Amino acid sequence: MEIFYFRKAILINDIMPAHILEKFLPENALPFLKEWFGHYNCHLKITRNRNSKLGDYRKMPDNSHQITVNGTLEPQLFFFVLTHELAHLLAFEKYGRRISPHGQEWKQTFREMLLESLEVYQEDLKLIIKKFSKSPKANFMASPELVKYFHKEEEGFYYIENLEIGEKFIFREETYIIKEKIKKRYLCKNLSSGKQYLFKSVSKVEKL
Known part of the structure; x- marks a missing residue:
């Protein structure tokens, strides 16, 4: 440092x-x-x-x-x-x-x-x-x-806003599915825990 x-x-x-x-x-x-x-x-x-x-x-x-x-x-x-x-x-x-x-x-x-x-x-x-x-x-x-x-897009990674409702993706080694768009954010469900989270439109994720 x-x-x-x-x-x-x-x-x-x-x-x-x-x-x-x-x-x-x-x-x-x-x-x-x-x-x-x-x-x-x-x-x-x-x-x-x-x-x-x-x-x-x-x-x-x-x-x-x-x-x-x-x-x-x-x-x-x-x-x-x-x-x-x-x-x-x-x-x-x-x-x-x-x-x-x-x-x-x-x-x-x-x-x-x-x-x-x-x-x-x-x-x-x-x-x-x-x-x-x-x-x-x-x-x-x-x-x-x-x-x-x-933050330029990297191969294999996308902004959530470029995915479709119902698509699955990986974020920080956890798998999610996009449920719906709420204003400028996306409601996504963690497939392991069942919990739902709001993601910003420019969150970078790995597409499955």
Whole structure:
């Protein structure tokens, strides 16, 4: 696990300097991070892949901040996730700790950061980012356009929305059958337990 420290807009770490962090980022992204981190005492941890989350933010007992981001992410997604987590830090510092983690204050902060750094993203992604910024979602998976952009379909794997009602599929080594579509989600039954679950339309599954 690599650890970076940002203080007063300067990256200071004798073992892992700024030019190493840039390997995780799109071109020209670092100046935005230095400006956003500003004078805050923040520990940035780059972790191994985590299926449950792409990144997170937390306020530490000593009043410093900690952000973690999966180091296996493609550079543009890495920067997007880091921007999301930094928006928590900036929103809490500006509006106070009583705001909702993904409330209007966070949305406004995240929106402004996305538009400010729009030039970092590739042309075909800029339109998706601009559309997303109108109403930022708390969960990356809640934005089908972003998911499809970063998670290309692999041979043997499909998005649930591309399967038919009644088809069977494998998800995390469990077999399911699609029962029906409910608004933007799919009600599926686990054939082992009999329990039913709602899947997002862009959930990647293995078709039987």
